[in-house]
Amino acid sequence: MATPQTQSRKSARKTEAAPDAITLLKNDHREVEGWFDEFEETNSGAKKGKLARQICIALKVHTQIEEEIFYPACRAAGVEDDMMDEADVEHDGAKKLIDEIEAGKPGDDHWDARVKVLSEMIKHHVKEEEQRDGMFAKAKKADLDLEELGAQLQARKEELMARM
Ligand SMILES: [Fe+2]
Ligand SMILES: [Fe+2]
Numbered sequence: 691m692a693t694p695q696t697q698s699r700k701s702a703r704k705t706e707a708a709p710d711a712i713t714l715l716k717n718d719h720r721e722v723e724g725w726f727d728e729f730e731e732t733n734s735g736a737k738k739g740k741l742a743r744q745i746c747i748a749l750k751v752h753t754q755i756e757e758e759i760f761y762p763a764c765r766a767a768g769v770e771d772d773m774m775d776e777a778d779v780e781h782d783g784a785k786k787l788i789d790e791i792e793a794g795k796p797g798d799d800h801w802d803a804r805v806k807v808l809s810e811m812i813k814h815h816v817k818e819e820e821q822r823d824g825m826f827a828k829a830k831k832a833d834l835d836l837e838e839l840g841a842q843l844q845a846r847k848e849e850l851m852a853r854m
Pocket of ligand 2: 753756777781815819
C-alpha cells in the first residue's frame with residue numbers, strides 16, 4: 691500500500707526527471723560531438739577557444755562520472771572487465787590531451803592538432819561504448835537499475851559541473 695510518504699518520494703523523483711544512465715551518457719556524447727563539429731567548421735580563434743573549453747569541461751565530467759559510477763556498476767553486474775579496462779586506458783589518453791589543450795590556446799603550435807586528435811580518440815571510444823555488443827548494450831542486458839544509475843550520474847554531474 692502506498693503511504694503518503696512513499697507517494698511523495700515517488701513524485702519527487704519524477705519531477706527530477708533524470709534520464710536513464712544510457713540515455714544520459716549518450717546525450718553527453720552527442721553534445722560533445724556537436725561541439726567538435728562546430729570547432730571543425732570555424733576559423734575564429736575566439737570561437738575555437740570557447741568550444742575547446744566547453745569540450746574539455748564536458749569530457750572531464752563525463753569521464754569522471756563513468757569512472758566513479760557507471761563502470762564500477764557494470765563490473766559489479768558482470769559486464770566483462772576487459773571492456774572497462776580498455777575504456778579506463780582510453781580515458782587516460784584523452785585526459786592527457788585535455789590537459790595539454792587547456793594549458794594552451796588557439797594559435798599555439800600543435801594546439802589545433804591536439805583538438806583534432808582528441809575528437810578522433812573520443813569518436814573511437816564512443817563507438818566502443820555504443821556499438822552493438824559494446825559496453826552499453828551489455829549493460830542493458832545485465833541486471834542493472836539504469837533509472838537509479840541515471841539519477842546518480844545526473845546528481846554527480848551537476849555537482850562536478852558546479853565546481854568547474
Ligand atoms: Fe562515454
Ligand atoms: Fe567512456
